[in-house]
Amino acid sequence: MTDLLAARVQMAVTLGFHIVLACLGVGMPVLLLAAEGLAIRRGDATWRALARRWSKAFAVLFAVGAVSGTVLSFELGLLWPGFMGRYGAVIGLPFALEGFAFFIEAIFVGIYLYGWDRLSPWAHWWCGVPIAVSGAASAWFVVTVNAWMNVPGGFREEGGLVVDVDPLGAMLGPATGVQTTHMILAAYIVTGFLVAAVYAVKILAGRGGAYHRRAMTLGLVLGAVLVPFQFLSGDRAAKVVAATQPVKLAAMEGQFRTETRAPLRIGGLPDEETETTPFAVEIPGALSWLAHGDAGARVAGLDSVPRELRPPVAIVHVAFQLMLLAGGTLLAVAAWFAARLARRRPLGSSRRFLRAVVVAGPASVLALEAGWVVTEVGRQPWIVQGVMLTRDAATTSQGVVWVLVATLGIYTLLAVATVSVLRHLEAMPLPEDARGG
Amino acid sequence: MAADLAYAAVWTAVTLYAVLGGADFGAGIWDLVTWTRLKPSERASLFGAIGPVWEANHVWLIFAIVLTFSAFPAAFAALTTALWVPLLVALTGIVFRGAAFVFRAYGAESAGHEHRWSVTFGVASAATPLAFGAAAGAIAAGATNSSSGPVLEFARPLPVIGALLAAAVCAYLAAVYLTREGAAQGSEPLVSAWRRRALGAGVVAGGLAVLGVVAMAAGDSALSSGFRDRAWPLVIVSAAGAATSFAALRLRRFTLAAGAAAAAVGSITAGWGVAQYPYLLPPVLSTADRAPDAVLRALLAATAIGAVVLVPSLAFLFRLFKSMPRT
Numbered sequence: 001m002t003d004l005l006a007a008r009v010q011m012a013v014t015l016g017f018h019i020v021l022a023c024l025g026v027g028m029p030v031l032l033l034a035a036e037g038l039a040i041r042r043g044d045a046t047w048r049a050l051a052r053r054w055s056k057a058f059a060v061l062f063a064v065g066a067v068s069g070t071v072l073s074f075e076l077g078l079l080w081p082g083f084m085g086r087y088g089a090v091i092g093l094p095f096a097l098e099g100f101a102f103f104i105e106a107i108f109v110g111i112y113l114y115g116w117d118r119l120s121p122w123a124h125w126w127c128g129v130p131i132a133v134s135g136a137a138s139a140w141f142v143v144t145v146n147a148w149m150n151v152p153g154g155f156r157e158e159g160g161l162v163v164d165v166d167p168l169g170a171m172l173g174p175a176t177g178v179q180t181t182h183m184i185l186a187a188y189i190v191t192g193f194l195v196a197a198v199y200a201v202k203i204l205a206g207r208g209g210a211y212h213r214r215a216m217t218l219g220l221v222l223g224a225v226l227v228p229f230q231f232l233s234g235d236r237a238a239k240v241v242a243a244t245q246p247v248k249l250a251a252m253e254g255q256f257r258t259e260t261r262a263p264l265r266i267g268g269l270p271d272e273e274t275e276t277t278p279f280a281v282e283i284p285g286a287l288s289w290l291a292h293g294d295a296g297a298r299v300a301g302l303d304s305v306p307r308e309l310r311p312p313v314a315i316v317h318v319a320f321q322l323m324l325l326a327g328g329t330l331l332a333v334a335a336w337f338a339a340r341l342a343r344r345r346p347l348g349s350s351r352r353f354l355r356a357v358v359v360a361g362p363a364s365v366l367a368l369e370a371g372w373v374v375t376e377v378g379r380q381p382w383i384v385q386g387v388m389l390t391r392d393a394a395t396t397s398q399g400v401v402w403v404l405v406a407t408l409g410i411y412t413l414l415a416v417a418t419v420s421v422l423r424h425l426e427a428m429p430l431p432e433d434a435r436g437g
Numbered sequence: 438m439a440a441d442l443a444y445a446a447v448w449t450a451v452t453l454y455a456v457l458g459g460a461d462f463g464a465g466i467w468d469l470v471t472w473t474r475l476k477p478s479e480r481a482s483l484f485g486a487i488g489p490v491w492e493a494n495h496v497w498l499i500f501a502i503v504l505t506f507s508a509f510p511a512a513f514a515a516l517t518t519a520l521w522v523p524l525l526v527a528l529t530g531i532v533f534r535g536a537a538f539v540f541r542a543y544g545a546e547s548a549g550h551e552h553r554w555s556v557t558f559g560v561a562s563a564a565t566p567l568a569f570g571a572a573a574g575a576i577a578a579g580a581t582n583s584s585s586g587p588v589l590e591f592a593r594p595l596p597v598i599g600a601l602l603a604a605a606v607c608a609y610l611a612a613v614y615l616t617r618e619g620a621a622q623g624s625e626p627l628v629s630a631w632r633r634r635a636l637g638a639g640v641v642a643g644g645l646a647v648l649g650v651v652a653m654a655a656g657d658s659a660l661s662s663g664f665r666d667r668a669w670p671l672v673i674v675s676a677a678g679a680a681t682s683f684a685a686l687r688l689r690r691f692t693l694a695a696g697a698a699a700a701a702v703g704s705i706t707a708g709w710g711v712a713q714y715p716y717l718l719p720p721v722l723s724t725a726d727r728a729p730d731a732v733l734r735a736l737l738a739a740t741a742i743g744a745v746v747l748v749p750s751l752a753f754l755f756r757l758f759k760s761m762p763r764t
Contacts, residue, residue, distance in 0.1 A: 060539045066492055067535040073502055074528050077517030084506050085514030089728030092507020093735045099496070099503045100743035106492040107750045111757060114489035118757060130750070165728070167735040396585060397521040410529065414536055421544045 003400040004391050007079045010404045012376070014071050016369055017411050021065030023368065025105075026139050026184065027191025028058045029132035031218055033125065040121045046210050049434030052116070056425050059113050064418050066106065068411075079400075083383050083393035086162060090155045091145045093167040098141035105134040136184055143183045147175035150375065151244045152384050174244055178237040179375075185230045186371065190364045192223025193330060197361025198426070200354045211434055213348050216357065220347075223364065224334035231331065235290070242291035245385060246300035247309070248378035251316035253287055254280065255301045262287040262299035267321060270313040275303070277317065311380040319373035326367035333360040439733035440724040441715075443508035446740055447501055448710030454497035455706045456610065456699045459603075461491040463611025465534060465562020466604060467634065468555060482627055483611075484542070486618045489758045491538065493751065495531070505717070507736050511726040512717035519580060519589040519718070523572040530565030533557050566603040573709075574599020574649075579658040580721050587721040594652045602649055605642035606702055612638050613682055613698040617691035621761050632686050635698075639679060646705075659719035663712030671708030675701045692761060 001009075032054050039047035073095075077084050108130040115124055148154075154170025156163050196219030199212045242249045249255070254270040254277030255262055264287045268280025285295035292299070302310050333356050340347060347353065383390040464483050468475065475483075506513035517524060541554035572589075574596035580587035590596075612635035619627025653661040664672065678701030685694035715724040727733065 056543050060543050063492065063535050063539040066495065067532045070495070070499060070531055070535075071528055073499055074517075074524060077502075077506060077513055078521060078524060078528075081514035081518050084517075085510050088506040088510030088513055089508070089732045092503070092510075092728060092732055093739060095503045096507055096736050096739050097743070099500045100739070100747060102499060103493065103496040103743075103747055104750055106496050107747075107754045110489040110491075110493055111754055115757060163729065165732050167732050395518065395521075397518060403525060406529075410532065414532070417536065417540050417544075421540050424544055 006401040006404045018068040023187040023190040024061045025065045026135040026187035045433040080393045094141040094144040101134040101137040140180045143180045147179040151175040181233045189223045192219045193360040193364040195219030200357035224337045227334045250302045251311045251313045252320040254317040258301040260298045261285040316378045319370040323370035326363040329363045440727045447504045450501035452706040456703045457494040459607040460610040461487045462562045463607030466608045469559025512722040520572045523568040527565045527568035530561040533561035566607045567600040570600040570603025571596040598649045602645040609638035609642045617695045620691045668708040668712035671704045674704040
């Protein structure tokens with residue numbers, strides 16, 4: 001394995017791990033506030049038990065998320081010194097603002113987790129609000145940097161030097177709005193469906209109490225309400241990709257040739273040798289229409305750039321298909337949930353519905369990870385689109401492969417331990433007054 | 438001007454990380470070195486003390502990193518390359534310290550489980566300051582330039598002294614703060630146990646600091662001349678702070694002791710920044726290699742605005758969990 005590939009895999013693994021925790025860090029405070037608010041307003045022991053239990057799970061998730069996020073902030077320099085050395089200044093402002101958001105988050109997490117008995121109920125509730133706000137703000141600032149890597153702006157290069165940096169302009173590029181919206185929605189959706197799935201498993205196993213039903217319903221409400229908006233935001237994001245990163249779009253769609261009336265390909269496996277995408281169901285003109293609002297529009301293909309400037313097409317296309325498939329599954333579960341609510345059917349009474357909710361949990365994570373593969377692998381071989389190649393950014397230090405091996409071991413251990421601690425928390429007996437039917 | 442302010446902001450974050458985050462690592466070091474002798478009440482006070490604040494204290498490090506790569510990207514790239522090994526060790530320590538803390542706190546109550554994560558917590562808490570201290574010692578000894586950028590050497594006296602000094606300083610801070618926590622709980626056994634440890638660690642740290650001064654004076658680095666010409670008043674403040682903390686512990690003025698210990702560590706850390714100015718990696722990279730002024734101004738504006746939210750929040754956190762009960 002080359003050092004460059006090892007560095008890329010390391011970044012992918014650590015980011016792919018952190019993103020799940022980051023989503024829960026953004027989404028869990030919203031569920032916590034809902035549960036605690038209901039507990040206080042109604043004086044309800046079940047909601048209170050749920051809020052207390054979730055705050056412990058959140059403590060674990062937040063801590064593991066904080067350390068895995070710290071790893072990323074170090075890795076920017078350790079793995080990609082060429083990138084940070086050259087463009088650190090351009091993207092410094094959003095990182096600094098994210099630093100503040102994370103700071104506020106960490107402060108109020110400490111207050112929230114350890115302040116249950118030191119603050120009045122509503123004062124404690126209000127101390128959860130900054131966690132939710134700064135979590136979403138953190139996500140916004142960090143994804144701003146990624147949007148800049150996709151569509152860099154706010155600077156010029158002159159004689160090999162970065163000049164005329166406009167920090168706000170760099171932050172507010174054309175991809176920023178759509179990418180941050182897509183990611184923050186994803187964070188809430190992943191949280192909602194993961195939480196719902198955990199409790200659907202419990203209910204299927206015969207734990208039919210109000211505690212589990214309410215937990216599942218709250219998760220489903222958060223996830224299901226937002227899924228339709230995620231499709232709208234995804235459509236907007238794809239249109240921005242079409243306008244600003246045509247090669248990424250071509251890879252997402254397995255579109256090798258530049259053509260008018262480009263078809264939308266569903267499924268299929270791109271073949272870089274023959275430059276075709278066999279086994280796909282093609283809807284003529286649909287890609288042209290989706291990307292540019294006109295079924296006759298011209299869509300740039302991978303042939304618009306030399307081979308060495310194309311991303312690995314098969315990975316990007318397949319990841320994009322998986323994201324859509326998983327997203328479609330979530331939409332279906334959301335619709336089913338809405339239908340059951342509309343017809344006032346009890347949620348726990350259909351085992352088929354509960355099984356669908358169980359599937360929706362992992363499906364939401366699949367959509368999340370596949371989406372990141374699309375945006376990151378789809379930008380290759382660039383680390384900063386059109387400006388810096390990934391290979392020119394990578395570290396020249398020794399032993400990158402061994403660091404990767406160690407990282408894989410450490411992250412496996414972390415994942416196993418995190419899940420085992422969460423399972424232990426879940427298995428603890430509920431307080432007597434919270435067990436009601 | 439903007440670069441100088443950014444330099445000051447970086448060192449402020451580093452100093453606060455040393456004073457606040459250092460104590461959290463120190464608590465872990467005590468958990469490790471006194472594994473068989475720490476009473477359950479002592480261990481409970483130790484974990485209770487760091488629980489609400491360690492994550493906030495940790496953010497000073499993130500802050501220092503982010504400010505460095507934003508304001509001085511070339512120095513950041515050179516530092517991360519030259520410090521590849523100690524930073525990887527520190528990072529591994531940070532990961533396991535944080536993870537082990539919550540796993541221990543929220544995991545199964547079985548003895549084996551808690552023991553495993555406690556040991557992990559202790560080892561990781563020691564590894565991080567050792568690694569950062571070695572990195573600091575290597576920077577103190579000075580970098581040499583090679584074709585692929587600045588290179589730092591670790592197999593020499595200063596990095597070794599730096600590593601041990603950092604660990605001892607963390608242990609000293611933790612023990613002083615924990616003496617105060619013991620007093621806040623009204624527990625005389627906790628006070629006397631942690632006071633004894635505070636004095637011991639303080640003496641070790643002082644001895645290592647003298648060794649460090651000797652080793653630095655023997656070499657002729659930019660840092661040693663900076664301390665000699667410019668930062669010496671802060672060294673005096675540091676020594677006075679340490680002495681005051683010892684006296685205050687004896688006199689049962691625990692808040693004064695904690696403040697004096699923080700001043701002792703903070704002034705030497707800040708003094709390092711003063712002595713090393715304007716270099717980030719002496720003698721190779723200075724504040725002359727900086728981000729464009731527009732970026733620095735934006736960063737400073739963001740820092741000023743952020744501080745307006747941050748300072749009251751931090752004050753609330755510490756008032757809630759760290760104020761002494763009124764008697």
